[in-house]
Amino acid sequence: xxxxxxxxxxxxxxxxxxxxxxxxxxxxxxxxxxxxxxxxxxxxxxxxxxxxxxxxxxxxxxxxxxxxxxxxxxxxxxxxxxxxxxxxxxxxxxxxxxxxxxxxxxxxxxxxxxxxxxxxxxxxxxxxxxxxxxxxxxxxxxxxxxxxxxxxxxxxxxxxxxxxxxxxxxxxxxxxxxxxxxxxxxxxxxxxxxxxxxxxxxxxxxxxxxxxxxxxxxxxxxxxxxxxxxxxxxxxxxxxxxxxxxxxxxxxxxxxxxxxxxxxxxxxxxxxxxxxxxxxxxxxxxxxxxxxxxxxxxxxxxxxxxxxxxxxxxxxxxxxxxxxxxxxxxxxxxxxxxxxxxxxxxxxxxxxxxxxxxxxxxxxxxxxxxxxxxxxxxxxxxxxxxxxxxxxxxxxxxxxxxxxxxxx
Numbered sequence: 001x002x003x004x005x006x007x008x009x010x011x012x013x014x015x016x017x018x019x020x021x022x023x024x025x026x027x028x029x030x031x032x033x034x035x036x037x038x039x040x041x042x043x044x045x046x047x048x049x050x051x052x053x054x055x056x057x058x059x060x061x062x063x064x065x066x067x068x069x070x071x072x073x074x075x076x077x078x079x080x081x082x083x084x085x086x087x088x089x090x091x092x093x094x095x096x097x098x099x100x101x102x103x104x105x106x107x108x109x110x111x112x113x114x115x116x117x118x119x120x121x122x123x124x125x126x127x128x129x130x131x132x133x134x135x136x137x138x139x140x141x142x143x144x145x146x147x148x149x150x151x152x153x154x155x156x157x158x159x160x161x162x163x164x165x166x167x168x169x170x171x172x173x174x175x176x177x178x179x180x181x182x183x184x185x186x187x188x189x190x191x192x193x194x195x196x197x198x199x200x201x202x203x204x205x206x207x208x209x210x211x212x213x214x215x216x217x218x219x220x221x222x223x224x225x226x227x228x229x230x231x232x233x234x235x236x237x238x239x240x241x242x243x244x245x246x247x248x249x250x251x252x253x254x255x256x257x258x259x260x261x262x263x264x265x266x267x268x269x270x271x272x273x274x275x276x277x278x279x280x281x282x283x284x285x286x287x288x289x290x291x292x293x294x295x296x297x298x299x300x301x302x303x304x305x306x307x308x309x310x311x312x313x314x315x316x317x318x319x320x321x322x323x324x325x326x327x328x329x330x331x332x333x334x335x336x337x338x339x340x341x342x343x344x345x346x347x348x349x350x351x352x353x354x355x356x357x358x359x360x361x362x363x364x365x366x367x368x369x370x371x372x373x374x375x376x377x378x379x380x381x382x383x384x385x386x387x388x389x390x391x392x393x394x395x396x397x398x399x400x401x402x403x404x405x406x407x408x
Contacts, residue, residue: 006184011126014184016141018082018119021174021181022112023145024152025085027252028170029092029108030228031153031245034235035163036092040101044232044357048347050098050105051228055340058109062336065117075185078118082181085111086174093167122186143256150252154245208379212319213330215379218372219312220338221365222282226251226289226305229346233290233298233357236350240295247289250299251306254285258310271315272377278315279376282308283369290358290365312376319380 006014029036037047069077088108095101156166230247234240258278265274285304292298316331342364349360 005187008126010184011122011186012184014181015119015122015126017177018078018115018181019142020145020148021082021086021177022115022119023142024149024170024174025089025108026112027146027149027248028089028153028167030248031150031157031231032092032163032167033228034231034241034244035157036095036101039163040095040098042098042101043351044236045347045351046098048343048345048351050102051343051347052340053102054105054109055343057106058113059336059340061110061113062117065114068114069118069121073188074118074121075182075187077114078122078185079178079182081111081114081118082178083175085115086171086178089167089171089174090164093164126186143252143259146252147249147256150245150249154243154249157245158242209330211375211379212316213334215334215372215376216316216331217334217338218368218375219309219316220335221342221368222279222286222305222309222312222372224339224342225346225361225365226286226302226309228343229350229357229361230289230302232350233361234295237356237358238293238295238298243295243299247299247302250303254303254306254308255310256306258307259314262311262314265311266315271319271380274311275315275376275380276373278308278311279369279373280308282306282312283365284308286361286365290361312372315380316376 033047037044042050085108088104088111091100091104092108095104152170153166227248230251231244234244234247269277282305285301285306285308287301289298289301289305292301345364346360349355349363350357355363
């Protein structure tokens with residue numbers, strides 16, 4: 001692919017803006033889920049099935065994504081799929097039947113998956129051209145965009161704006177922002193030759209690979225349940241519809257703060273100890289949010305849940321990166337499969353007369369937290385000094401993949 005190469009600053013601005021747009025789309029979707037569900041007349045069980053269908057479609061779209069990008073280039077795939085991704089918002093806003101809702105959610109998750117891979121490719125190429133990688137800052141921008149999108153959605157819900165008007169106007173603004181993204185994207189996905197890096201470690205035994213895969217799967221409910229079901233907890237259990245979006249924002253704020261402080265915490269505590277503390281903090285916060293009834297306490301619980309889970313995925317990714325290939329694949333498979341099954345389990349449990357949304361949260365998260373507490377420290381324990389190239393780790397989270405739907 002031919003074309004002039006933009007400056008590093010311009011490329012960073014474009015990728016950062018793309019990350020913010022992705023975050024706004026997804027955070028707005030999550031914040032308005034109760035209204036979208038009510039407009040279509042679906043039960044919470046049926047809504048869980050719709051969300052699982054979307055996650056399944058996104059997982060399926062990941063499989064041919066590398067071939068699609070090789071054929072068309074990451075820049076073209078990112079631009080076209082980003083426009084389609086944004087345009088799913090007004091369709092969700094006007095959905096009045098389950099069929100339209102399913103089509104819109106599937107389209108959103110498919111385009112989100114393709115945008116995620118394209119952003120990862122652009123970011124990896126960009127980082128490889130620089131002396132210092134830019135992945136962490138781009139992920140931070142995604143988190144900040146998620147917080148901003150959630151706060152805007154909370155204010156709009158409190159003001160009583162109709163969901164269809166909200167999503168249509170936001171889509172117009174985000175589509176206009178995408179016009180500024182294109183000029184700074186890299187015209188080619190070819191990476192410059194890199195100096196050979198010292199191998200981080202020799203091949204891990206199969207048990208270590210299995211531990212990382214299992215830990216990756218167990219971490220997903222601690223991310224998805226408070227991230228995607230906090231609004232239902234506030235709206236359905238507590239009747240606090242006007243504050244529902246604030247619960248999601250609190251979770252995201254906690255995750256953002258944890259990401260910003262995660263490197264320092266790892267250096268101070270070590271990966272194994274930090275993971276144990278993080279799992280305990282996340283589970284404790286979610287238990288408070290799911291079992292107590294005072295609105296501010298519930299929101300505070302979601303904040304702690306986000307703060308705790310924020311460092312788990314980076315720790316597991318770093319551990320998997322010590323063994324290229326099998327461990328990364330195991331973590332990816334475990335993460336994606338858990339992302340497909342968690343909404344189904346939540347929808348089935350929360351839809352029964354015996355369980356509230358909060359009780360269903362505890363039923364899904366508690367077993368996962370216990371297993372993660374037992375396996376996680378062993379999964380992340382490894383050599384203290386390891387050279388891992390973020391650009392060379394395809395399973396490392398791209399900015400949108402961080403709360404992608406399965407993770408923030």
